Amino acid sequence: MDKIIILMLSILIVFVIFAIIIAIVYFVRRKKKPNIDKMLSKAQLLQLNEAYPKNIEIVEAPYKTRKQMIPLSLISRYYIDSTEKVDINTLKNKGIIPNKTNKIGIYGNSENLPPLLVETNYIDFYALDCIENAKGKVILKKMQ
The missing domain is CATH 3.100.10 (Ribosomal Protein L15; Chain: K; domain 2)
Incomplete structure (x- = not known):
């Protein structure tokens, strides 16, 4: 009886260790969202702001059925x-x-x-x- 309990506990410990390893690998390899401020220079950011100003009025399509x-x-x-x-x-x-x-x-x-x-x-x-x-x-x- 004691051998069965020890065997079950050892199998449970192996599964827990396996789950921890999978979680570590997942979080280490997970891609982070790129920060556009770090990718572009200040001149490029200024060009983007001039090309797409924030106060543009978005016009809805006239053919859309409302x-x-x-x-x-x-x-x-x-x-x-x-x-x-x-x-x-x-x-x-x-x-x-x-x-x-x-x-x-x-x-x-x-x-x-x-x-x-x-x-x-x-x-x-x-x-x-x-x-x-x-x-x-x-x-x-x-x-x-």
Whole structure:
């Protein structure tokens, strides 16, 4: 019985020593991230700063699709009069959606909704039902 315990302990010690050796080799051979300040001279760093100034304004791609989903309850708060058309331009003018948005969707339901003319890219079934029950009209724009 004592020989089995000694054998198991010796095997365990060998595994622990093996794991320590692997950890040491890993940490010694691990590559450190290069420090760009040490790799380049001051003149080269100045050239980089002139070529890529930090105050450059990054312009987003105009072709990128930016969708905004709007709850119908929010629309009913802003559009009390039924003569105004609900589309992407009027939503931008009222500040409901950001100016970068180029597709809108409407979801949810709302009470006390005036009969609206809604032009949208996407619409939820409940929102469509709510607008039609209020005697409004929905125009689905072509999705590209």
